[in-house]
Amino acid sequence: xxxxxxxxxxxxxxxxxxxxxxxxxxxxxxxxxxxxxxxxxxxxxxxxxxxxxxxxxxxxxxxxxxxxxxxxxxxxxxxxxxxxxxxxxxxxxxxxxxxxxxxxxxxxxxxxxxxxxxxxxxxxxxxxxxxxxxxxxxxxxxxxxxxxxxxxxxxxxxxxxxxxxxxxxxxxxxxxxxxxxxxxxxxxxxxxxxxxxxxxxxxxxxxxxxxxxxxxxxxxxxxxxxxxxxxxxx
Amino acid sequence: xxxxxxxxxxxxxxxxxxxxxxxxxxxxxxxxxxxxxxxxxxxxxxxxxxxxxxxxxxxxxxxxxxxxxxxxxxxxxxxxxxxxxxxxxxxxxxxxxxxxxxxxxxxxxxxxxxxxxxxxxxxxxxxxxxxxxxxxxxxxxxxxxxxxxxxxxxxxxxxxxxxxxxxxxxxxxxxxxxxxxxxxxxxxxxxxx
Amino acid sequence: xxxxxxxxxxxxxxxxxxxxxxxxxxxxxxxxxxxxxxxxxxxxxxxxxxxxxxxxxxxxxxxxxxxxxxxxxxxxxxxxxxxxxxxxxxxxxxxxxxxxxxxxxxxxxxxxxxxxxxxxxxxxxxxxxxxxxxxxxxxxxxxxxxxxxxxxxxxxxxxxxxxxxxxxxxxxxxxxxxxxxxxxxxxxxxxxxxxxxxxxxxxxxxxxxxxxxxxxxxxxxxxxxxxxxxxxxxxxxxxxxx
Numbered sequence: 228x229x230x231x232x233x234x235x236x237x238x239x240x241x242x243x244x245x246x247x248x249x250x251x252x253x254x255x256x257x258x259x260x261x262x263x264x265x266x267x268x269x270x271x272x273x274x275x276x277x278x279x280x281x282x283x284x285x286x287x288x289x290x291x292x293x294x295x296x297x298x299x300x301x302x303x304x305x306x307x308x309x310x311x312x313x314x315x316x317x318x319x320x321x322x323x324x325x326x327x328x329x330x331x332x333x334x335x336x337x338x339x340x341x342x343x344x345x346x347x348x349x350x351x352x353x354x355x356x357x358x359x360x361x362x363x364x365x366x367x368x369x370x371x372x373x374x375x376x377x378x379x380x381x382x383x384x385x386x387x388x389x390x391x392x393x394x395x396x397x398x399x400x401x402x403x404x405x406x407x408x409x410x411x412x413x414x415x416x417x418x419x420x421x422x423x424x425x426x427x428x429x430x431x432x433x434x435x436x437x438x439x440x441x442x443x444x445x446x447x448x449x450x451x452x453x454x455x456x457x458x459x460x461x
Numbered sequence: 462x463x464x465x466x467x468x469x470x471x472x473x474x475x476x477x478x479x480x481x482x483x484x485x486x487x488x489x490x491x492x493x494x495x496x497x498x499x500x501x502x503x504x505x506x507x508x509x510x511x512x513x514x515x516x517x518x519x520x521x522x523x524x525x526x527x528x529x530x531x532x533x534x535x536x537x538x539x540x541x542x543x544x545x546x547x548x549x550x551x552x553x554x555x556x557x558x559x560x561x562x563x564x565x566x567x568x569x570x571x572x573x574x575x576x577x578x579x580x581x582x583x584x585x586x587x588x589x590x591x592x593x594x595x596x597x598x599x600x601x602x603x604x605x606x607x608x609x610x611x612x613x614x615x616x617x618x619x620x621x622x623x624x625x626x627x628x629x630x631x632x633x634x635x636x637x638x639x640x641x642x643x644x645x646x647x648x649x650x651x652x653x654x
Numbered sequence: 655x656x657x658x659x660x661x662x663x664x665x666x667x668x669x670x671x672x673x674x675x676x677x678x679x680x681x682x683x684x685x686x687x688x689x690x691x692x693x694x695x696x697x698x699x700x701x702x703x704x705x706x707x708x709x710x711x712x713x714x715x716x717x718x719x720x721x722x723x724x725x726x727x728x729x730x731x732x733x734x735x736x737x738x739x740x741x742x743x744x745x746x747x748x749x750x751x752x753x754x755x756x757x758x759x760x761x762x763x764x765x766x767x768x769x770x771x772x773x774x775x776x777x778x779x780x781x782x783x784x785x786x787x788x789x790x791x792x793x794x795x796x797x798x799x800x801x802x803x804x805x806x807x808x809x810x811x812x813x814x815x816x817x818x819x820x821x822x823x824x825x826x827x828x829x830x831x832x833x834x835x836x837x838x839x840x841x842x843x844x845x846x847x848x849x850x851x852x853x854x855x856x857x858x859x860x861x862x863x864x865x866x867x868x869x870x871x872x873x874x875x876x877x878x879x880x881x882x883x884x885x886x887x888x889x890x891x892x893x894x895x896x
Contacts, residue, residue, distance in 0.1 A: 293546035301616040325617045336552030340540030348539035367532040370484040378492040403641040422481035424740035427732040428753040432470040435755040
């Protein structure tokens with residue numbers, strides 16, 4: 228699993244907003260280009276980002292294995308044709324190049340995930356998205372982070388209990404219904420208690436925002452982000 | 462009592478309640494990502510995420526159902542392991558499955574609008590079953606339309622090729638999820654906001 | 655000062671209130687006893703405006719709660735059952751900072767309050783730890799710190815011992831004792847009176863939405879006999895202490 232890990236790399240020290248900007252710039256230009264030369268350039272950028280953030284490549288590829296299956300399957304399906312000559316290499320190659328850029332986008336975003344703690348992302352959201360939506364999005368993301376292990380353990384309990392009652396032999400529809408119903412009712416009970424605690428603690432639309440400040444080192448990073456974005460229009 | 466905090470703008474109690482449910486449903490949507498149930502006659506096991514997208518629209522309505530899914534996408538974008546295979550990252554939101562993911566908030570909103578006819582919520586157990594089924598089928602068509610359409614564009618595939626990879630193996634599972642969602646709301650065991 | 659003036663409240667899934675009048679001065683340690691559904695939780699939720707009375711008034715320091723909800727929520731800190739469901743952030747420091755940040759306080763003031771509140775529950779310096787890795791007793795104390803960071807005059811706790819083992823329970827009781835000694839008023843609802851009775855200045859018991867006993871702990875205990883209030887082992891515990 229790919230998650231944040233504390234570290235000393237330059238990428239860890241960057242403001243999360245500059246890192247988000249680079250990702251957006253990179254994704255924009257990657258979505259705009261599939262020419263081999265452009266992909267070569269993007270590969271170099273990816274390699275630099277991964278090295279600077281010290282991203283473990285094999286573990287990251289494993290984390291994205293679901294996507295990789297589709298990205299590998301795509302070119303095969305594209306190349307296959309009904310009837311002679313059975314294989315259309317040109318179509319397969321086009322899809323292979325298109326798939327490859329998606330892989331690069333995933334790897335670049337892995338650098339962000341690995342180097343950015345959730346509290347910084349939350350601060351970035353609250354400071355970037357204006358007004359009430361920003362506040363709900365920032366606190367909401369913090370709540371998902373806080374409750375993910377709690378809800379995961381609820382789901383384990385539900386699945387163990389239903390398996391103990393010969394649940395594995397029941398139909399898939401019944402199992403989906405059971406997990407859905409029990410999971411939802413437990414989760415809503417928790418949410419109702421949480422909402423009381425939020426109110427008691429003066430949950431407001433205009434809190435003091437978490438600290439976050441651009442530093443000098445963010446300037447070149449933002450420059451790279453803008454440059455990447457501009458190459459999308461080449 | 463302290464009065465210097467006169468400019469604190471408290472979030473209204475009803476909003477807090479709906480928001481807490483939206484945030485925890487988003488968490489549940491992320492927590493079911495690793496659960497896969499095998500089904501007969503299909504190469505693809507079903508995952509339960511779409512079931513909870515349905516339930517978001519049915520139980521939280523068009524506004525908070527949509528908010529809930531957007532929170533889920535935001536949580537995944539910043540790297541929480543909530544997408545399929547417990548992956549996260551902004552890249553996933555433009556990757557091969559991005560069309561499906563971005564269709565979820567729209568699908569939840571659409572279901573909410575069709576079933577509740579507005580932002581005042583009705584008890585979905587009281588809504589006629591055919592209407593619920595129509596809403597869920599429409600949402601499913603939207604999800605696969607956007608999912609397959611984006612995949613075809615992104616990977617430069619023919620439409621039928623994208624349908625073969627991105628839709629056909631999953632149809633039996635979708636029928637089952639619609640049945641499960643209907644059974645859950647008709648049980649009447651979960652109240653709306 | 656917390657005051658209830660002829661407060662009635664019709665319906666809540668945790669009980670009703672019928673014509674409740676009470677006043678709790680600052681610095682008093684009050685134990686609120688009563689069975690489930692007796693109205694304890696409903697009473698507590700009126701102290702900071704989570705519920706509003708159908709009839710009567712609730713006042714905090716002389717001001718009606720409805721006229722100044724924010725004032726009531728800062729003056730009356732509240733800790734609920736199930737601490738796991740009260741946290742809004744994954745780490746201790748971020749969670750305790752939630753209340754003060756909502757008040758719009760400056761960064762330095764927030765940090766000072768977080769450090770102080772954690773110190774009061776014996777968790778100083780644990781800001782960066784993940785809450786889901788703490789023990790049940792530590793989680794309860796973080797929840798208390800979250801309320802203390804608002805710098806309340808009264809701390810209200812609703813069944814804070816549910817699900818705690820004996821050492822954890824004792825660690826929480828010990829912290830409450832220290833807070834009371836420092837002058838924080840405490841209103842503690844519990845149906846498990848052992849060892850808190852010895853700390854209390856006063857015991858209030860409820861049944862069917864009414865206050866049925868309101869007295870010093872030693873006298874209250876006699877009055878509790880024959881009432882539908884469960885007092886497991888309380889008498890033995892009090893006799894041991896007195």
